[in-house]
Amino acid sequence: MHFKSLEFNINQDLLNVSLYNIFYFEIPLEEIRKIDKNFKLKNKNEIIFSKNTDKNSDRKFMFLIEKYMPELKNKITKLKAVYIHQNSGIPLFGLKFIGIIDKGTDMIEIKPLTSCNMNCIFCSVGEGLSSKKQVDFIVEEEYIISELAKLIDYKKKKGNTIPLSIWINPHGEPLLYSRITDLVKDISKLLLIKDVHIITSGVLLNKVMIDELAKIKKVKLNISISSFDSEKAVQLMGTKTYNLANVLNNVKYASEKGIETIITPVYLHGINDKDIEQLIEFCKHNQIPISIQKFCCNMFGRNPIKEEEWDSFMAKLKTWEKKYNISLIGEGEIQSTQELPLMFKKGDVVQAEIISYGRFFKDKIAVAKARCILIPNCRKEKGVIKVKITSAVNGMYIGSA
Ligand code: SF4
Structure with a gap:
């Protein structure tokens, strides 16, 4: 299996999976060995399962990626x-x-x-x-x-x-x-x-x-x-x-x-x-x-x-x-183009599903009508909640739960 955005490297009993270079998560090697005890890494971004492994090995490996991806961390900030x-x-x-x-x-x-x-x-x-x-x-x-x-x-x-x-x-x-x-x-x-x-x-x-x-x-x-x-x-x-x-x-x-x-x-x-x-x-x-x-x-x-x-x-x-004798005051002109329609307006109350944290653990991101809504200080951790839209400017939404 070949990946564009992932790189692999073994560190003791863990497979270190690097995502876009500065993010990473780890998968215990024993989990991968359950798929194929003789798996190999090639060119940093390929994992190879032996031919005689069952044909679902790729799917099983993708399942492991999904399982451990929520542990993703930033290598620089450690966040x-x-x-x-x-x-x-x-x-x-x-x-x-x-x-x-x-x-x-x-x-x-x-x-x-x-x-x-x-x-x-x-x-x-x-x-x-x-x-x-x-x-x-x-x-x-x-x-x-x-x-x-x-x-x-x-x-x-x-x-x-x-x-x-x-x-x-x-x-x-x-x-x-x-x-x-x-x-x-x-x-x-x-x-x-x-x-x-x-x-x-x-x-x-x-x-x-x-x-x-x-x-x-x-x-x-x-x-x-x-x-x-x-x-x-x-x-x-x-x-x-x-x-x-x-x-x-x-x-x-x-x-x-x-x-x-x-x-x-x-x-x-x-x-x-x-x-x-x-x-x-x-x-x-x-x-x-x-x-x-x-x-x-x-x-x-x-x-x-x-x-x-x-x-x-x-x-x-x-x-x-x-x-x-230099020009420092630009005359850049911004032209209007058709903006995506606003999905909500200030004051609307919508049902939205919590899908992630925001930049702080106390904040959440909820989704409704294919748009994200940032909910500061949201105590709920998951599920569908009632959100009152408190700001709807230029297609960016903030709400309160
Ligand atoms: S202004 Fe902020 S985002 Fe830009 S380089 Fe400096 S610290 Fe980074």
């Missing part, structure tokens, strides 16, 4: 993890932190996993090494593609001909998704796709990955670098493993390989003013576009400073535009 796949019964629409978000524009957001190897002091979603979250999520690549294709088809049937931009911007680091190149490649083949943006810290980029991505003409990299000084960059990214020189080299390499690469620093008023100016100079010198992001306080994020007013932020951009 419990949930695998969302075509047969998981968990829809990809309805949640803010995972799946597909369609706000009825020409920009569609894809969130294939939660998890981050950095720990930025300004992280708007509170991800990373010091995250307080208790559960991580990972989505099957094929499931994302088939659901995205259906969404695009829906828009097309409703008369949309506007090209679509896909933004891979998880609550975490997209390059931790081990099948990121498959994902970008498969998205770029879908109808009406104009481009595919990856929003990343750039830490996990390397030449092999850049060479692969460069073959996909529609890919664009948005790399968040917020300081031009190695020590300050480490401080802002919240971990000593951050290697600024390496990230800058990869930015230059990606640009040289023809990937449209843009630097997107987060401006923290009073903390990295000088650094932003140095980044502007670096980008100007290397002819790399730069788009400065305003730091915004977020209830669920890390907030090292008080948020600056928009007027003052825009005035700063104008000053830098003049000083460096």
